[in-house]
Amino acid sequence: MASDQTRSAILAAAERLYADRGFGDVTLRDIVAEANVNLAAVNYHFGSKDELIAELFVTRSIQTNRERLNELKAAEERGGGRATIEDIIRALVGPPLRGCLGPDREGSTAARFMIRASIESVPPIRRIKNREVDHLRKFAAAMRRAMPGRDDTELYWGLHFALAMAHHTIREKERLLRLSEGKCDLDDVRAIIDRVVSVTVMALTAGEVPASKPARPAFVQGRLTRQDL
Amino acid sequence: MASDQTRSAILAAAERLYADRGFGDVTLRDIVAEANVNLAAVNYHFGSKDELIAELFVTRSIQTNRERLNELKAAEERGGGRATIEDIIRALVGPPLRGCLGPDREGSTAARFMIRASIESVPPIRRIKNREVDHLRKFAAAMRRAMPGRDDTELYWGLHFALAMAHHTIREKERLLRLSEGKCDLDDVRAIIDRVVSVTVMALTAGEVPASKPARPAFVQGRLTRQDL
């Protein structure tokens, strides 16, 4: 058998099993049985179990990050070099949400694998996630260009909350479905993205004033009353 | 040695080790060594390793949930039976945020343990978290009373996003610190709670109109422009 076929078979089997049963419950023996290859093949082709998991995760991560940067670039070109804050957030949360949610993605192994990786947290995946900060800096920079007057701290909190809502929706979709008794439609990805984007934009622009008065975010000063909105 | 002393020693040692090194890296042998008790003591007093972890987690969970309900009750009494939406969200996110963040909590084993439990995800903890839905329903009910006209779906999304921001801040505080190069102050818990509450209230009240026009949330209809705010 060609070397690459064994490699691919292992990758496919591993992704499927991890997606279905989680990292804790799947052993190398499960994977090689599913892939119909020899036990030693994993260490021969990947070096170790952790490197296999890492390769699975980086592949999907790179995919998401590339989509994010493509969307960001497209938005910047539309705006003549400067994207709107809304489009920046959309480029940030759209790809992972589209990648993990939606009715067509239900059966997608890749989607289920990434949801798993978001819920459980194994060392090789943690290591890769830690490198994500560099990627996020590009979005922070774009946000800074989109909202020049805004305090950096506010931008970071906005970026952070956007990711919070996106990731938490992916990770806790079952619970939200159960809590809302099915009322929250988790298949309408477009609407979810709109929701996350609009809340984030609201948070980022709250308290912002045209130009005269100094920008002083209302929500860090204390409690907020209806009149403030 | 009195029976309870061994039990407590195991609980304390386990919480400390899990807090420091995570669930994946700590074995029963590590725990009993730290607690200076015999290996068999764990199974004698707790039945199994999973039941030990479960007991640790439920203890802290019950604590948080009680604080939440106390705050909710206090807010409802202040408002004559009906709490404001702001106070409800505050009661929801305040306790876990205060429990896990802040300079004084830095050395707290309980805080570090709960952060760990939020990052990693082991079966016994997952089982307990699944029961949390019943607890959250009480807050959904309170929100419904606070915003009678609002569509239920909107309330659930608001509740969901509030938890998203709170939990994600707890779980990713290191990353936010690194991304913002220390600009985001994660020790100022009061300000963080204010932030989460105000963003949530904004999300929940956006598009809401005094009474005449039908409430139609702007952010589910499509992109949001500055004028909409």
Added chain:
DNA sequence: GATAGTTTCATACAAATGTTTGAAATGCAA
């Protein structure tokens, strides 16, 4: 202080797991 119930202890068990090994098979170029 004898007895019954509880707790501790050293040790063994049994199973699972990632990894390694060395030979056999296969592929491929000269």
Added chain:
DNA sequence: TTGCATTTCAAACATTTGTATGAAACTATC
């Protein structure tokens, strides 16, 4: 075909792990 490198394979290795056992030590009650 020969020879060399790559790949596959069965088997074994070496730990690690949670759990169980049965005797010993301890405690409290009568």
